[in-house]
Amino acid sequence: MTQKARQIGDTLLKVEGVSLSFGGVKALTDVSFEIREHEVLAIIGPNGAGKSSMLNVINGFYHPQEGAITYKGETRKQMRPYAAAKSGIARTFQNIALFKGMSTLDNIMTGRLLKMHCNFLLQALYLGPAREEELRHRASVEHIIDFLEIQSIRRTPVGRLPYGLQKRVELGRALAAEPDLLLLDEPMAGMNVEEKEDMCRFILDVNDEFGTTIALIEHDMSVVMDISDRVVVLDYGRKIADGPPDEVRANPEVIEAYLGISHN
């Protein structure tokens, strides 16, 4: 992998001893790891290993029964989604969650919501400060459109776009919030090879050009090994490995979790 524009820095987010259960089902058991500034961290594991639950815990959608999360030096037992978004965590979803009837441009514009400060009345009347603010936000959205090369679908309602492009629009909306930490839940699921390659390039470019820290969940092992700096492996809600891709790939426990083992 080529050298990075920014060196991987200190811990940005730390997960300590997190356990999460839904009734009798244990989704996560005593999971601890950290995400460092400017890195691309992949969370992998077989189906039902607790990957999506982990992301949901990080951005405050689920509240773990035990453990704590330290983000930017602030330790919390529970995070609320709004607070997470406000403090610079943006995410995409496994099943695309866009506004289907709205255009690409408008969908990405919604990502700017937390950065809009004018009140409702000014915005409705499109007066002085609201106008200026709108133009500023529109300019930054246009940069994202340019970055993701989606100019041709700027005005297209998102529901009409193919799946791969919808994923790209969702990434655009997350980027619009100018996050410090970007959580991607299976950004490449259901894509063909070409779309996957495009997506990989965009993820690396985001990481490299904006310095955004990225935590992603992915099934496609070759993708994970190619683009991530570090890999955390979950199995049955427990962390079984944590380290650089090559090390993780050679880890016998990981091989067992993925390939199974014969019990004679």
Add this chain to the structure above:
Amino acid sequence: MNDTQAEAARVSEAGGLDTFPKLLGDLARRSPDHPAIREKDYGIWQTWTWGQVAEEVRALACGLAVIGLKRGDKIAIIGDNRPRLYWTMTAAQVLGAVPVPLYQDAVIDEMVYVVDHAEVRFAMAEDQEQVDKMLELRRRGSQIEQIVYDDDRGLRHYDQDFLHSFEEVQAAGREYDAANPGFYEAAIAKGKSEDTAILLYTSGTTGQPKGVVLSFGNLVQTAKNSIGFDGLTEDEDVLAYLPMAWVGDHLFSYGQSYVAGFCVSCPESRDTVLHDLRELGPTYFFAPPAIFESILTTVMIRMEDAGWIKRKMFSYFMAVAKRCGIRILDGLPVSFGNRVLYSLGKVLVYGPLCNTLGFSRIRLAYTAGEAIGPDIFDFYRSIGINLKQLYGSTEASVSITAQPDGEVLPDTVGRPSPGVEIKITDAGEVMFRSPGVFQEYHKDPEATAQTKTEDGWVHTGDAGFFSENGHLKIIDRAKDVGKLNDGTLFAPKYVENKLKFFPEIREAVAFGHDRDYCAAFINIDLEAVGNWAERNNIAYASYQELAAQPEVHQVIKRHIEAVNRDLAGDPQLAGSQIKRFLVLHKELDPDDGELTRTRKVRRSFVSEKYAKLIEALYSGTERTHVETEMIFKDGRKGIVAADIEILAAETVETAAPLKKAS
């Protein structure tokens, strides 16, 4: 401006405005605030005026001089239509270097030849994709020494010292310019009309591409003539979206723009062209027939989905337009009632339609390159778009003939353009001589001698003739034109094109060379004929079954007879009327070697493979049995057997059947 500069400016003008750098300087002085070029970027049209363009080019030219670009060097330009790439052309021309635009989607293997043959030492690449190609060329041993790029996206880890960003080159140029006053003006003043302006490679259908050398004189004079012919002004708006390596774009978006001073706009990306077209609303537009065809198809499909009021209105007013639209456009007399209806149609249908397509301001549209279907052509003309055809080639700096306003006949390419002389050889080939005639093929005196005669006449390789009204009609490639046994001219492609304009006919192969009469194979269009069959309750299970239906044969027969009537109107081509035909039992397919990958019929292969069927066409039989080997989609081979009916079509006797003495 200090004294040296003023002096140099005077010197450069002494020889007249005979090069593009001089023309740019003149525009920057005369109309510094007039828009020169636009590009849609970040969703907004960014504009540069002639004054600003002159500044950009100045910095760029000096910067290119700093990295070593000299008189006579070749600089490759590769990318989509971008202002900075057009400026690179001018900047190179300032220094006396020669721009060599390359087709942006060419793969490396195709580029290797051109770059080596032109001895390209410098390259201006649009983005990472193109930079990577240039780097690959270097690895393969090409001579490219310095590479400049426009868009730095994705190039942050490229640290080669021969790689420069556009901004970096311009900054160096500004410094150099300040340190060497008068350098820029002196460089411009050295340019002469007979200098090479550009090297354009034509993709030869056979063999390697040839580098066509065009001088400033060729391009400036051709641009002047064509501007005069169509009355273009500095207020035109043009969308530059066709490849920069194609001579048409070079004349319309560069040559004419610099001579007339009008504004050229570059689309945001290749995928947004139709949308940008609509936003821009050009006044002058060029497109190959395929684009006009696809726009029309979109309109028709959308209309079918529209509500019934709109559909009714559309079909009613399109009938009105068909009746009188073209006559109104040509300024011919039209009854008062039709005129009123047409005006109403303009408000209700044609106007909104043109607006949706981006044609509401259009004054002039051209198409060329292929034959355009008369229905498509008439559609645009009938709703008031002045669509015309021209005929040209790279070797002519585009213009050979064009249709003058008010004399637009769908199946001719018009009269000789101003300054162009045309003659038809005894063999029927079109030759021309004009101020735009190319200098030579780069480093290929043999090919030059074959194409261009001592006294400046150029062989086009096309067969054609002048119709009675003085318009040129191109019928085929000269090598494909044959003669019937009685000596009459037989132009297979001309006949086939006429047949293929019917949506039900997908492919046609005409025979007649050294035969007594003309006959044809027809391939039906499964989709169009299938739809028709469904509406008419004709059951079929496969292509073969559909192709054997007598009802289908009747439809095809009617179309062929229509073509025959059309051909009969032209004494030169009346002999090419189709007497007998058959509908093939299988689709001609590239997988079976019957078509090329670009879907052109491989005539000799087809006549060999279907020799038996051809014999049947020329014997008296009415039915013949045939077995053909074909390759299925999964690679298996199989035999298709069919009984094929040989049908006769009525031909029209012309008053005086033309027999040629030869």
